[in-house]
Each structure stands twice: as structure tokens, then as C-alpha cells.
């Protein structure tokens with residue numbers, strides 16, 4: 001007998017004093033953003049245009065595309081490298097095990113594994129990159145023609161006009177925290193636009209950046225009276241670290257470039273590296289920036305009455321994040337605090353071909369296992385997040 005409560009058809013923002021918004025790949029796949037989920041990352045990389053890239057970068061694309069089929073075939077020889085069923089966790093884990101167990105492998109195997117990890121990471125960055133200029137309407141809250149779909153921008157609009165508080169920016173920024181599992185900078189661009197419009201809402205990643213120490217021309221998001229905190233638990237396409245002096249930068253609305261010729265804005269060494277945690281069964285979260293973000297996420301969740309989780313299937317491979325959710329909920333319960341967990345998913349339309357209709361039900365079951373009676377499920381539609389954001393009420 002199904003005793004679960006009826007699915008939500010709308011959500012009142014003011015009903016929860018503090019809300020944490022957690023985004024998975026399903027949020028960024030929504031139109032008009034269309035960032036591929038894990039199932040189509042390699043297919044995207046195999047065909048994505050590289051227009052505008054330097055000749056060296058275009059050559060690197062060709063080289064990596066030439067090597068990737070072989071790297072994936074070594075791990076899953078029964079699959080084509082662009083097949084949606086290729087497990088990136090499995091592939092990354094395999095090469096990490098080789099690279100970190102030099103006693104069990106030859107130096108050549110270890111060097112190959114490092115090359116494979118470099119190539120896979122490059123493909124991941126390229127395939128999740130956001131297309132369209134920073135000024136595209138999809139990144140501009142309050143500036144789009146009425147009705148234009150842009151779920152991230154629409155969400156920001158809802159939060160800032162929430163309950164008509166005065167001044168709305170201070171009120172909203174104090175009540176809402178964002179957490180994202182994704183590398184893309186869709187939400188970042190929306191928030192940065194608020195600042196450029198003079199709304200005085202800054203963006204805080206939950207750790208200090210070294211942009212202010214730059215010797216020349218590092219663009220910065222101006223500090224506002226208020227800021228939204230965006231906690232990026234797997235790193236970001238707009239973060240870079242200098243391996244020479246340790247400085248950590250954000251390139252804000254642009255993707256960070258870390259290849260040859262890119263120099264640190266503080267010490268000018270040519271040794272920038274990205275900050276990203278890739279999919280894997282053997283993920284490690286010991287990067288100091290990532291560790292700080294995780295501590296901030298734990299605090300944010302423990303302090304939020306409502307967690308709205310959008311487009312995230314709670315995969316078993318994310319054992320660390322599942323543990324964090326479990327611990328934060330347990331901490332709240334120990335303090336006698338209730339937590340409302342709202343799952344926002346996408347239910348494929350019947351005519352969608354490859355859609356496994358029970359995928360959403362499987363996610364609901366996973367969530368129910370972890371959150372029991374705290375779970376509330378939004379009545380999912382084929383457009384998912386794109387429709388949910390329009391079901392928000394003051």
C-alpha cells in the first residue's frame with residue numbers, strides 16, 4: 001500500500017525560513033542551457049565545435065579525441081566510447097588505481113594512466129562548458145522577455161522578489177544558499193548579472209579568492225551589501241589554482257584556461273591547474289578549497305529548514321555526498337529541528353524513446369530510503385526544473 005503523501009504541485013518560498021538549493025546535472029540539462037548529463041558527455045565531446053579556439057587548442061582537441069576511444073576500450077572493451085552506458089566512474093577509477101599503485105604496475109602503465117586521466121578530465125571540462133555569450137538572455141534575471149524559459153534566471157528572480165521584503169536583496173540572500181554538484185557556471189552567470197545591473201548582490205564561493213592580489217587586470221565581482229553563497233562541491237570551470245604560489249582565482253563569467261601560455265595573475269608562473277573533482281568510485285576530497293566548501297555545505301544544510309534538490313538522482317557512487325546529507329539531517333533531528341526535503345525531478349514524456357519511465361521512480365525510492373518521512377516529491381513533468389521554477393509561490 002502506498003502511503004506516501006500527494007506530490008507537490010507548488011511550493012511556497014516563505015513557508016521555510018532558510019532554504020538550501022542543491023543542483024545536479026538534471027538542472028543544467030534543461031532548455032535553454034542543455035548541458036549534457038553524464039550519459040552524453042563523451043558523445044558531446046566527440047562532435048562539439050571548437051570554433052574560436054587557438055590552433056594549439058584545436059590540435060589538443062584532435063589529439064584527445066584520437067586517444068579517448070582507446071582509453072575507454074581498455075576499461076570497457078564491450079562499449080563504444082560515446083555510448084551512454086559507458087561508466088565514467090568505472091573508467092576514472094581504473095586509471096586512478098593504476099596511477100596510485102606504482103608498485104603493482106610498470107612505470108609505462110603509470111604514465112599512461114596519468115595521460116588517460118588528463119585526457120578524460122579535458123573532455124569533461126570541454127563537454128560541460130557553457131555555450132552562448134555571457135550576455136545571452138538565459139543568464140539575465142529581470143531582463144528577459146516575459147515567458148522566456150531560463151530556469152536558473154527565473155529562480156533568482158523568484159528569490160529576490162520573494163515576499164516583497166525590503167530591501168529584497170538582503171532578505172533573499174540571507175535566506176537562500178546554493179549548492180551545486182555541477183561544473184558549469186550557469187547559475188554563477190545569472191548571479192553575476194545581478195551585480196552588473198547594480199542590484200548590489202555579490203557572489204561568494206565560501207572561501208577567500210586571491211583575485212584581489214592580482215598584479216594586473218583580474219576582473220572581480222564587486223562586493224555588495226548582500227551576497228548569495230554558491231557552494232560548488234565538485235569544483236568549477238571558472239576556478240584555477242597556481243601550482244607555484246598557491247593562489248586560487250575565479251575567472252567569473254568566463255571559463256578558466258589552464259593550458260600552456262596561461263599565467264598566474266599573482267606570480268606570473270605558467271603553472272595553472274583546474275580545481276575539479278571528477279566522477280569516480282574512488283573520489284578524493286582532500287583539496288583544501290574543496291574541503292572548505294564541503295565544511296560550508298555541511299553548515300548550510302544543518303542550518304536550512306528546507307532542502308530543495310533539483311535534477312540529482314542520488315547515485316550510489318556519490319557516497320561522500322550521501323553521507324553529508326545523512327549527517328546534516330541527523331544533526332538537525334538531534335536538535336529537534338524538522339527538515340523538509342523536496343525532490344525535483346523530471347518524468348519523461350511517454351513518447352520519449354530511450355527514456356526509462358521508471359528512472360524517476362527509482363530516484364524517488366532512493367530518496368525515500370535516505371530521508372523517509374521528511375521527503376516531499378514535486379509532481380514531476382517532462383520539463384522538470386523548467387516547470388518547477390514556475391510552480392514557486394511567494
Ligand SMILES: [Zn+2]
Nearest residue numbers: 242245264267
Ligand atoms: Zn602564482
